[in-house]
Amino acid sequence: MKQLTAITVIWLVAVLPALADTVLTQTGQRLEGALTLRADGIQIGTTFVQLKDLREATRDLKETAAPKNEQARLTADLMVVGQPSAMSLNGTLIAGRVTAIDDTKVSIENQPPQFFLSIGNTAAVFFTAMDYRQIDVLRSRNTGVLLKGGDFFEGRLLGLKDGRVELESVLFGRKSFAVGTEAEALWIRPPKIDPAAYTVRTRNGSVILAKSVSLTPDGVEISQPPLRQYGIPQADLVQLRRGNAADIVTLAWSRIDQANPEEKIVLLTPVAYVPRMLELRELVARKEPAVNLAQAKLRKVERELMGDEERNGIKAAYDAARREYDQLRQVWSQRNSDYLRVKSIARTKANQLRQKQAAVRRVQAEMDRWTRQVKQEDTRLKDAAKALADAADNQRNAAKGRHDAARRKVDQSKRQLQRSEQRLAEEQKKVAAFQKTIQPAKDQELAAKEMLDAAYRAKEAALDKQRKGANAWSAANKKYFEQYTVLNRLRAEYKRAVRELEQIQPAVLEPPR
Numbered sequence: 001m002k003q004l005t006a007i008t009v010i011w012l013v014a015v016l017p018a019l020a021d022t023v024l025t026q027t028g029q030r031l032e033g034a035l036t037l038r039a040d041g042i043q044i045g046t047t048f049v050q051l052k053d054l055r056e057a058t059r060d061l062k063e064t065a066a067p068k069n070e071q072a073r074l075t076a077d078l079m080v081v082g083q084p085s086a087m088s089l090n091g092t093l094i095a096g097r098v099t100a101i102d103d104t105k106v107s108i109e110n111q112p113p114q115f116f117l118s119i120g121n122t123a124a125v126f127f128t129a130m131d132y133r134q135i136d137v138l139r140s141r142n143t144g145v146l147l148k149g150g151d152f153f154e155g156r157l158l159g160l161k162d163g164r165v166e167l168e169s170v171l172f173g174r175k176s177f178a179v180g181t182e183a184e185a186l187w188i189r190p191p192k193i194d195p196a197a198y199t200v201r202t203r204n205g206s207v208i209l210a211k212s213v214s215l216t217p218d219g220v221e222i223s224q225p226p227l228r229q230y231g232i233p234q235a236d237l238v239q240l241r242r243g244n245a246a247d248i249v250t251l252a253w254s255r256i257d258q259a260n261p262e263e264k265i266v267l268l269t270p271v272a273y274v275p276r277m278l279e280l281r282e283l284v285a286r287k288e289p290a291v292n293l294a295q296a297k298l299r300k301v302e303r304e305l306m307g308d309e310e311r312n313g314i315k316a317a318y319d320a321a322r323r324e325y326d327q328l329r330q331v332w333s334q335r336n337s338d339y340l341r342v343k344s345i346a347r348t349k350a351n352q353l354r355q356k357q358a359a360v361r362r363v364q365a366e367m368d369r370w371t372r373q374v375k376q377e378d379t380r381l382k383d384a385a386k387a388l389a390d391a392a393d394n395q396r397n398a399a400k401g402r403h404d405a406a407r408r409k410v411d412q413s414k415r416q417l418q419r420s421e422q423r424l425a426e427e428q429k430k431v432a433a434f435q436k437t438i439q440p441a442k443d444q445e446l447a448a449k450e451m452l453d454a455a456y457r458a459k460e461a462a463l464d465k466q467r468k469g470a471n472a473w474s475a476a477n478k479k480y481f482e483q484y485t486v487l488n489r490l491r492a493e494y495k496r497a498v499r500e501l502e503q504i505q506p507a508v509l510e511p512p513r
Contacts, residue, residue, distance in 0.1 A: 079271065083204075089120075
């Protein structure tokens with residue numbers, strides 16, 4: 001594995017445990033020791049600091065120690081809100097799951113009676129822990145919900161009941177989302193902060209901003225909406241700071257804006273990627289030696305097989321069978337082309353013969369028609385001759401004209417019949433002459449088919465021989481192929497893990513080689 005990049009180092013910086021509680025005064029003096037709250041001030045070791053002189057007091061607690069596991073170290077600096085919470089308009093963050101929202105009140109579980117957060121005094125509700133990437137999506141938003149996956153649904157808030165938050169959108173109408181699983185946060189309005197306010201951080205993750213606080217031996221007391229006469233025991237106090245107040249959302253946006261490009265990539269990394277990233281780092285570290293070992297085993301098997309004479313003979317026979325098959329396949333392809341060519345010629349001649357035979361039939365039909373015409377005209381001629389013989393003297397000229405006309409028609413029909421007989425003879429000669437060319441074409445087609453069948457049988461025999469050679473070659477290389485399969489599987493798993501690792505966190509780890 002490659003060394004962690006500079007960005008990873010930034011991310012993995014652990015918070016060194018402090019030696020003791022610390023107090024920083026308005027004059028810049030730093031005091032260390034055991035911290036105890038007193039009326040209107042703090043006892044730090046042997047020194048008493050009045051509240052008006054305090055800048056910041058921080059208690060040394062186990063919760064602030066460096067996380068012990070790698071996932072906790074990687075995610076510690078990415079989280080803005082550590083648990084479900086609600087943020088008031090003055091920037092106070094109250095840790096606790098929001099159970100209901102109506103027209104007047106935001107209900108948070110496990111809160112004392114003196115706690116009251118009105119809907120008009122609410123800036124945001126966080127249904128889950130929130131990282132910098134999620135908080136960054138809330139910039140410049142109108143009222144709406146941040147959905148899992150990063151989409152933001154904008155609409156008028158109607159309320160929260162039975163684990164679902166409901167909004168009304170101009171485009172989509174009424175929509176409800178399951179809190180925590182579908183909706184990650186409800187954004188209502190930006191908070192309005194008094195920079196001079198006190199900031200109180202507690203063990204449960206709450207960050208309380210108040211214009212004034214009271215210190216007693218029992219703890220810190222706050223009386224400012226949404227908290228009235230709200231006491232924080234000293235055991236639950238993590239930090240008390242006066243001035244420079246800011247809400248966690250604004251601080252997160254400021255940190256993102258001020259970060260250099262590499263740090264910004266880290267801050268905007270989805271926390272959900274971290275467990276998978278750790279898993280992939282472990283997988284890559286484990287697979288790389290396995291891939292190298294498999295590669296070495298494959299090279300060893302190759303060296304062993306190189307000197308196997310029987311295997312080399314099988315390889316030579318297999319190569320010869322492949323060459324023979326390739327050659328016979330080309331012969332079969334050529335024979336097939338030849339067969340298709342002569343088959344096409346034979347089919348063309350058969351079509352041409354049918355056309356010529358059809359011409360003969362047409363001439364025969366014409367001849368039959370003129371034969372019938374001759375018979376009809378001959379009958380008319382006989383009738384005209386009889387009429388001429390029986391005609392009176394004054395009708396003889398007319399009868400003779402009809403007789404002569406009938407004779408002319410008989411002569412015309414006979415001439416047409418003779419021409420048809422001549423054309424029939426010519427067409428029959430053409431058919432007889434063309435039929436002499438049909439049989440050679442059929443013989444060529446039959447010979448080409450026989451050569452094609454012989455070439456196909458030879459090709460298939462060579463293919464069977466090649467298959468047997470391939471099986472023998474595969475058996476001779478069984479050990480090699482088994483190791484090659486193992487290597488390919490390991491390579492594929494390794495490359496998939498590296499690609500996914502580069503995609504989900506390209507700036508945190510250099511891609512392994």
